[in-house]
Amino acid sequence: MKSKVLLIIIFAISLNVFAQSPGNTRFNEISNKLLKEKDETKKAGLYYQAARFYFEKEGNIKTDLDSASLFNKRSIRLSSKLGMKKELAQNMLLEGEIAAENGDSAYSSKLKYKALQYALSNGLKTEAAAVYMSIAYEVPENDLLKKEQYFLKAADLYRQAGAFLKEAETRTELSVLYNGLDEIDTSIKFALDAVKIKKKIKEPALYKEYTMLAMDYRTQGKYENALAYALAADKVTETTPEADALWRSIIKNLIGTIYSELKFYDKSVEYYKKAIAISKENNDTEGVTSITINTARGLLGRGKVAEALEVLNNGYKYYHKENCDIEYASLYILLYCELKKHEKAKPYYDQLVTCASGQVKNPMEQEKMYYAMIHYLLKTGQAAKTYGYIEKLKQLSRKNNDIYNLTQLEKTHFEVDSATGNYLGAIQHLKNYKQLNDSVFNINNTKQFADLQLKYDTEKKDRNIKLLTNKSQLQQARIENELVIRYIFIGSVVVLCIIIGLLYSRYCMKRKTNAILEAKQDEINRKNNKLERLVAEKEWLLKEIHHRVKNNLQIVISLLNTQSAYLDNEEALEAIQNSQHRMHAMSLIHQKLYQTENLSSINMPWYIKELADYLKDSFDHEGKIKFKLSLAAIDLDVAQAVPLGLILNEAITNAIKYAFPERKGIINILLEDSDNNYLLRISDNGIGLPEHFESAETDSLGMNLMIGLAEQLDGTFTIQSGNGVIITINFIKRQAAV
Template sequence: MVMLLQEELRSSNADTTRISILVELGKYQLYKAGEARADLDSSQQFLQAAAKLSDSLGQLSWKHEIKSLEMVLTMERGDSAGGRKIYNQLIEECRRTNDKATEAATLFRMGIWERVRFGSYVKVLHAFARSMQLYRELHDTLNEIKMQKEIAWMHLTEGKNQLAEDMLLDILERYKAVGYKKLHYTYNLLSVASRVKGDNDKALLYAIATVETMQATQDTLSAASFYGDLAKIYEDIGNHKESIRYFQRSLDTWKQEGLPNFAMFFAASKVVREMISQGKPKEALDLINNLVVQVPPITLIQHAIIAQTRAHCYDALQQYPLAEKYFLTALGKFQEANMDFEGSQQLQQHIGRFYLARGDFQRAGTFLRKALSYYPQKNAVASLMDIHFMLYKVDSAQNDFRSALNHLRINKELSDSIFNENKSKQISELEVKYQTVQQEKNIQELNNQSSLQAAQLRQAEMKQQVTLGGIAVLVIMSGLLYYLYIMKNRHNHELEVQQTKIESKNTSLQQLLGEKEWLLKELHHRVKNNLHMVMSLLESQSAFQHNEDAVQAITQSRDRVYAMSLIHQKLYQTDNVSTVDVAEYLRELVAHLKDSFDNCSKIRFDLQTERIEIDISQAVPLGLILNEAITNCIKYAFPAARKDNVILIRMAYAADGQVQLLVADNGIGLPADFNSKRRGSLGMRLMQGLTDDLNGIFTVSSENGTTVTVAFARSEMTDMPAASTDLNAMSLTA
């Protein structure tokens, strides 16, 4: 179930279905047998995840349900005060929001906790009664009956057996009225109530009905427990063979589950005592020791019943000191658990029998009277009868004949109440009916097996005929497959010849493509060298010029030529000979311009550009625009005494998919009478013309400095990698 829930959790969406799965996983870890911290931690993780999701979805009812489970988790960790605090707050919140369903569930959970940990009958009954009332108001009939059954169980625990039986009979009728099929849990409680009262005929009737209803509904969750209760009844009526058979069946079922449980170790103790009666005490001791290794006990009462079972083994092995040690150890464990039930009473009874057999009448009488001091209505009549008979022996040995006769009289009365003629007849009839039904089932199973075998024989004959036909078909198909194999080999040979030709042509094409790329790179290299030669000529020319305007004009031309040569340099230095990485290009262009002007030491360049690949047809005009815009910023934006000078260069994709270039400074801005279209503004006309080459839009503005913006559509490129949109924010500071 857990693996299925975890698989559903992985594929679930963040909705109420996921909350439900998380809560179910939290419940599984919370109610798992034992009190392992790791299980409680896992439960807390699932519940916290469920709480977080329910808060985000505004699911108030789920929030309350999760808080109710957190209450139980807190108390399981040993923090009873913290658990009660959560309980009080949650009950108040449920009443404020009229969440009756969660209030009822929380009352039930607190009642269970009170019953198990503190045995506070008044508080438990009050919680269960209030929960039942809430379910009645919600018209939740099944949960209302469930709470009524819990109240009946509490009365049974108190020893109010007749009241419990009357309630259970009413519950049974209510379940039948609503068509509820799983009646075996109610039959089981009726069986327990009847057994404690000494009505063994009813107890056996209800116990048999329990097993039959369980098998009919295929709800075997509590099968081991049901088998154990039926075994106890057979033990009380003296049917030793059936008692041991069902105790063994109970033990085997518990072992399959692999979880520690008092009922499992109790069934094992019965099987052990049967082995002892057969003269196999050593094998019996091995059985209980091996069981403890396979399924280690985790609670005090489990350790107690194991110690009690070992005591019986050592008693049979005549190792009396060890037997006495384990009997007293078991007694200490039961007392430490502070649980008043039939198992702890029977231990006093067994210790009394042990001392009686050793002739220690004083101690025997002490323990037997302690066993008798338990509330009689909570113990089976058969156990009380046995205790009175042993006390008769003890008092007789101590010459207290009046007390001895009184115990013998009570023993006889109890015996008559159990084994009168009518009851014995009824029990025998029940056993005969049950055995008859079982035999009819066995006969039906044998008939089914016979029919199955006949069907299997017919199926075998059919398989034989089909096999022979299949062999014939296989021979025919083998011939066809061989023919197809020959044809396939011939076809594959032809394909191989064609593949060889294709590979040869592909190799030639790859060589041609490589040569083409090499030639392109060589072309770009030579263009770059020629442009550098032009730059050198311009630098040489400027050296012989004495006119400042001429020198400046030559320098500007040299920078423009460098902007173009840098593009060709990038093209032959990379594997892609068709596009230029703008981010890398811009970084080197800015570095060159910084070296070209003296005032750049006081200017910080802030480069913010995405990784964009530009076709060579667009790269050259774009490079010239960048060169022109940045040069203008360096030359005119910042007076000599100015500080905190920044030039921002940003290139990124706009919302409409176009590439947007922005060059801005925080300098003095453009003159008030500046006109970018007048004939004397060569730089502006150059940038405008280059923008037209890009089929773009050129704008210039002056607000807190000068801003030049160019927006254009990037050319679609084939045989080139698509541009990445990862932001490559770069900053160069002079």
């Protein structure tokens, strides 16, 4: 019996498009580059990298997707401005992928098709192919023909663009797809196309293509080709470091299955056990289950029923389905019938009868289920009930052109006719079995398969001999070096004995002193180790505190955002929005602290730039406001950075909202340092303050907040109006608390 569990696993691999998050180190590198980079072209690329970082972070957190969207929009803005078409196509695709992760599939589809049209209209074939692949991966599994069309278009575009490795990988995906559609000849064609392309570009990693060819030829009953390609795939994985454990397990499982169907049960079990070991090392639960069942079948074929039952019981404890567990139930029936324990097989037979009423749709599971039921009925003297199941199995085998199963069914039909007394029918089915069996396993097959394994083992031994030869040469060189070292050692020992004699007297004198010093040093080392642990724990706790503060602020921002959806009062909405911006200003500080190694201070140029960009993105949707920044390299502790950030938030927000009605404008931010006497100035070229404005008499929350925060800084606050508004803060840097 054949199973396509391998194909299901391979198809799952092909859908795993994105990698896991590489960690904060990568974002810190991007952040530092963004801070220093002046070239807008490179900056657009860095924004895209930052967007990708947040999009690919593990966990699919809403705030991460929001950050990905924010950075991607900045990249889009620069790419559009600079006419970077290729980068803009990538941005548009990422925008669609972000929408899909947010659960808006309709908007995602719209954005992806927009990205596709843009890429095609600008001749960006590689980028258009990437969009087709992304769309294909999201097509439901019940619409494989539509998925096929997108893969074909992607492969053609990759070929036109000269991206031959991508074309080969896409054709491998098509091979997997057609195998799933049971169009085996077409699957073979695409796998061979992929092999041809990879060989042409001298790409050695052919194990996926060889695996597909082995699976296809096995389905057709061409076991010589199937085994040759399976062994070749196994050989390639041994010389391909990037071949992951899942593929190595799949290939060894496939070789074990082929050997099992060829009745080379010793070889079959050998490879199954290797596959189980690899799967267990990588916590592949379903892989362990699948291979365990195959191993038990191999042991059953060798007549080792008790050992097969033990293997199956261990696998059942590891993992199994609650309802309609066809694999386990079918195999338990076969094993208990072989042990003549029909009463133990009956509950599993009853379970399969229930499942056969319509719960099992998978053809491979149907095959195993019907075979087990037929076997049970034969062994319990109920052969007449098997004819319906035999006919269903023949229909499945004819549909898939499965010669192996058709052969086994003729043998089963012979046994059933013999048991029911239909001897003429039994003779005819026995003849059919002999003819089919001879077509699959002719006289030369055993020798051919043995030759294949011998060739594979010989190549493996040749590699081992070469490796041993190299080791032998290294060993000889090592022996020669050891002889030289030995003579040097003898001479050194003589000299050393003389020196030891001279030093021994001094050693005795210093022994007592050294013992005292060593004891003191040990005490110092213990204290140092304890202090280092305390410092490390303190730093970790500080980072955790900042992280949690930042997360709590983000939660409050989200709650305020949710609350605003239920308000109609514009003043209330504006108050909530202002509160959100103030919290974001504080959140940026705590975010920077837990993302960097420096837990005591904030880099103010980075912070001011990030805050300005955030407020511009929040309010200035028409791009009418520009920022001019002149920022000295100043670091402040949290106690001063937070009030300064809130002052900046209030000043910039007021300038954006009120300084430039119906006009463009510039906001200048100056931060200077003169011997730890700091000056912060925020100015604009807007309409200025109303006449007779007095900051001390105003009842504005923002103005009172800035005045109060300036006092918290132990600084002075002044506001002037002329050609715009100028806000000045003078304060002195405090020494950080220890």
